[in-house]
Each structure stands twice: as structure tokens, then as C-alpha cells.
Amino acid sequence: MNLKEHYNKLYQDSIPKIQSDSYQIDELIDSTTDNRFGITLLLRPDNIVKGEIQKLLTKIRLIEPNQHFYRDSDLHVTVMSIISCYVGFNIAQIRTKDYMKIIRKSLNGLNRFNIEFRGLTASLSCLMTQGFLEDDTLNQIRNNLRSDFKGSGLEQSIDKRYAIQTAHSTIFRLKEKFSNKEEFLKIVEEYRDYYFGTFSVDTLELVFNDWYQRKEYVETLCKFELK
Numbered sequence: 001m002n003l004k005e006h007y008n009k010l011y012q013d014s015i016p017k018i019q020s021d022s023y024q025i026d027e028l029i030d031s032t033t034d035n036r037f038g039i040t041l042l043l044r045p046d047n048i049v050k051g052e053i054q055k056l057l058t059k060i061r062l063i064e065p066n067q068h069f070y071r072d073s074d075l076h077v078t079v080m081s082i083i084s085c086y087v088g089f090n091i092a093q094i095r096t097k098d099y100m101k102i103i104r105k106s107l108n109g110l111n112r113f114n115i116e117f118r119g120l121t122a123s124l125s126c127l128m129t130q131g132f133l134e135d136d137t138l139n140q141i142r143n144n145l146r147s148d149f150k151g152s153g154l155e156q157s158i159d160k161r162y163a164i165q166t167a168h169s170t171i172f173r174l175k176e177k178f179s180n181k182e183e184f185l186k187i188v189e190e191y192r193d194y195y196f197g198t199f200s201v202d203t204l205e206l207v208f209n210d211w212y213q214r215k216e217y218v219e220t221l222c223k224f225e226l227k
Contacts, residue, residue: 001165001166003130003131003132003133003165003166003167004130004132006165006166007119007121007130007166007168008121010121010122010123011120011121011122011192014121014122014123014124015122015185015188017124018122018124018181018185019181019185021181022124023124023125023174023178024124024125024174025125025174025175025176025177026068026125026173026174026175027175028211029068029173029175029212030175034210034211035087035088036085036086036087036089036210036211037085037086037089037090037091037208037209037210037217038081038082038083038084038085038086038089038157038208038209039082039083039091039094039096039099039206039207039208039209039221040078040079040080040081040082040206040207040209040213041078041079041080041082041103041145041204041205041206042076042077042078042079042204042205042207042213043076043077043079043115043201043203043204043205044075044076044077044203044205045075045076045077045115045117045169045197045199046197046199046200047072048197048199049117049196049197049198049199050072050075052117052194052196052197053070053075053117053129053169053171053196054072056171056187056191056194057069057070057171057172059187060127060172060184060187063179063180063183063184063187064178064179064180064184066175066176066179067172067173067174067175067176068172068173068174068175068212069171069172070169070170070171070172071215073215074212074213074214074215075169075171076169076213077115077131077167077168077169078164079138079141079142079145079204080141080142080145080158080164081157081158081164082099082145082149082156082157082158082206083155083156083157084157084160085209085210085211091208091219091221093155094154094155096206096221096222098152098154099154099206099221100206100221100222102145102148102149102152102154103145103204103206103222103224104224105144105148106141106144106145106147106148107141107144107204107224107226110137110140110141110144110226110227111137111226111227112137112200112201112202112226112227113133113134113135113137113138113200113201113226114133114134114135114198114199114200114201115131115132115133115134115138115167115198115199115201116131116132116133116134116195116197116198117129117130117131117132117169117195117196117197117198117199118130118132118193118194118195118196119191119192119193119194120188120191120192120194121168122188125173125174126170126172126173126174127170127171127172127173127188128168128169128170128171129168129169129171129196130168131166131167131168131169132167133167138167138201139165141204142164142165145158146158146159173212201226202225202226203223203224203225203226204223204224204226205220205222205223205224206220206221206222206223206224207219207220207221208221
């Protein structure tokens, strides 16, 4: 996949719809009855990159204070959604050690890698940093996971929703109508190609999580170190 083309298409498809008020509001973010949980293998940007992201979010918060902003603790890149969030999933339903064993096998022999966060893209309800890869390591990890989980007999939903190929990080979600849509779009355009930084990925985390990866609902099950 050409990530630049993919992110650009997503941006070009979404921004005109946002301009015409055809955006989508996520009405479950503040719901006290949202019971969607799953398990995810993810990675996290470093503190320098997080700081650059928060500078942007501070600007947006001044004009759209009532939206959902990702905290440092919640920022992540999904490596693979092992069990996509669904209503009623409980970690007690699975043997986590079996999942850890397969993930270790998938990561065997693979080294740390870099991700560059440059620019923004958007969907109808979210704002995302664009992640770019310097090599094929992340794709190798994902393909290994697909292969190793296939036929394992373990509960999993890899690629059921879509086959993940990007390295983006969601940083902002709409939870109500825009108050200052035009000012919001100006900031997004200003940061369209902004360099947030490059970070080295040497640790992956397997977590039990809610839909939004909020720290108060996330339980880290295991950390995996890359060479």
C-alpha cells in the first residue's frame, strides 16, 4: 500500500463532507453503558511526538472544547486488533497466555523499527496523524500474526472489519456538532503536512481495551520487546 496516497484519498474524501455538514458524531464516547471491549496489540509514540500532538490539540480545544481529545496515555498505533471490541467481551473468556505465546512466535527475529508522524488525515468523525514506515517490519509483524493465529483455534477477529495496513494514530473524535467548523478546518489544513516527529518502536503492548483505548479501561496484559 502507498500510505501517502491512502491518507490523501481519505483526506480528500472526508474534508468536503465535513464542510457540507455530512460528518458523523460518535454518541457513545460518554455513554456509561458502552460495554464494548476487546484485546489489541499496539505501540505508542514517544514523549516528544506526544508533546507535538498535544500542542495541536491545545489549539483545537480553544475553538472546539467539547469534543473528545486523546490524552498522552491514550495515544497509540494499532498493530493488530486481535479481538475487535464487541458488547460483553470479558478477559476471563480467554487464556491470555495462549495469545502471548502466539504473539512471541510472530515477533521472533524481528527488530525495532521507526515510524514518522507527518501531517493529518481525517474521516467523517475523527482526526488522525499520518504514520509512515521506513521499512517493512510492521507489515511483517502483521502478516506473521495473521498466519500464526489462523487455525490456532483461539477466539480472534483479525481482518474481520478490515485488513489493517496503515500506521495512523487517532487523536480527536467528534462527540457533538461543531461550534467553529471553519476555524477547525483552517487548523487541520495548517497541520496537513506538519512534522510531529519520528520515533523508534522497541516495545509492543498487548492490552485489554475499550473502543477508545482510554487509560481507565485499559489493562496491559503483556509487553514485548523488539531487538
